[in-house]
Amino acid sequence: MSNGIVRKRGKSMLQVIDLSQELAPGMVVYPGSPQPQFRQVATIESDGYREMMMTLCTHHGTHLDAPAHLIAGGLTVDQLAPASFVGEALVLDFTRPDTATVDVQDLRPYEAIISGHDFVLLHTGWSKFWGDRRYFADYPVLSEAAARWLVAAGLRGVGVDTMSVDAPAAAGLPVHRLLLAGGLVIVENLNNLAALPHHSFFFSCLPLRLKDGDGSPVRAVALLS
DSSP states (O other), rough: OOOEEEETTSSOOEEEEEEOOOTTTOHHHTTSSSOOOEEEEEEEHHSSSOOEEEEETTTSSSSSEGGEEEEEEETOOGGGGGGEEEEEEEEEEOHHHHHHHOOOHHGGGGGGHHHTTTTEEESSSGGTTSSGGGSSSSSSOOOOOHHHHHTTTTSSEESSSOOSOTTTTTTTOHHHHHHTTOOEEEESSSGGGGGSSOOEEEOOOOOOOOTTOOOOOOEEEEEEO
16 A cells, blocks of 8 residues: 655645555456456566556456446546546445445435535445455445435545445446436445545546546545645
């Protein structure tokens, strides 16, 4: 985990918190998705420079879902303005062992503080199972009612530290569809949310500028002043 400090103009400091999983051979992928491939095509010893070829899916690792992922005619990654991927964020703690579904009644107590934010990140603690078969089952998810509530809150996006906002067996991915049809982006497989404060911070999940992209791996970070 490579967190660090950067200087803003005027020499004040920003702490950068890495919220991303590592892209690597043998990494966790969504069931049915092909494994990423990494191949060295040039080395310093042989070529004077180092270069790697990667074969990745748009939803490998910590990644962003654009509306085009599931909505016919939905905006693609390259059609979304860069401002869609950055903004003021809030992390909500749902690490209780009995949290199977985050519903409207779980979100409503945060209604006042969610107002004015661009992103809500749901901290379930499930990232601790990354690399383990438990990561793929029984993770907390959003209810459809909660998804509608978040769309109505006027957010730019929702992030989770699980593989999906929908349950593994959810036919048609209804929570995805509600959020994406509402114009939100979804960030999945976040990591390190326990390191975030219980107040506003700046969040960035900038994707690659992929033409016609339905999603993209991201290097998600939080910037704390």
